[in-house]
Amino acid sequence: MTRTTIERQYDDDTPASVAIVDGISTLEGTDGAATTDELGFRLYDYVDPEALDTIVAEGSGAGDVVVSFRVEAYHVTVTNAGRIRIRFRE
Template sequence: MDATKPAVDDLGTETGPDVVEYEYDAETPASIAAVHAICAVTDVDPLEAPTELGFVLHEHVDPSAIDMLLGDGTGDGDVVVSFEVSNGGRYGVEIVDDGRIEVRTLESS
């Protein structure tokens, strides 16, 4: 990954204020990219995520397992990991082994 390129690319296919799509690759593991995507949909700086969002990813899923299952983002799209994160707001996260991540704001119950 070149130094001028951000660690996580916004695909530019934002379908609304409550859905963000991102990519991950060998240099940016899926677990890190997922945090960046959650931060994008919530408009939070990733460095401030634990404080601003009120959670860390490992409270909801095992980041190492996600990275191991999904690899470097060059898969064929057959492996999908989905989970929900809740911190007062609810967010659905879907990560595909072909390098795609989608974070969606869910209705609060």
């Protein structure tokens, strides 16, 4: 059975935007360092990666933050607690 959901964690060494691409790469069955050509999309086409990383960074003073958006066939949820959930939209 194909895995349709994956959870990742991010931190100062691996920002949320990088962990999202890694997670989608895993679900797509490609290398974790997949290029935009291999994946067929750029994260920037769906969300500003730098803004996302800033919003969910620990210690940003924003309180509890949850950001959800769609990337291709996936629904992505990111929290400022360092957690990412990527789910295939059926």
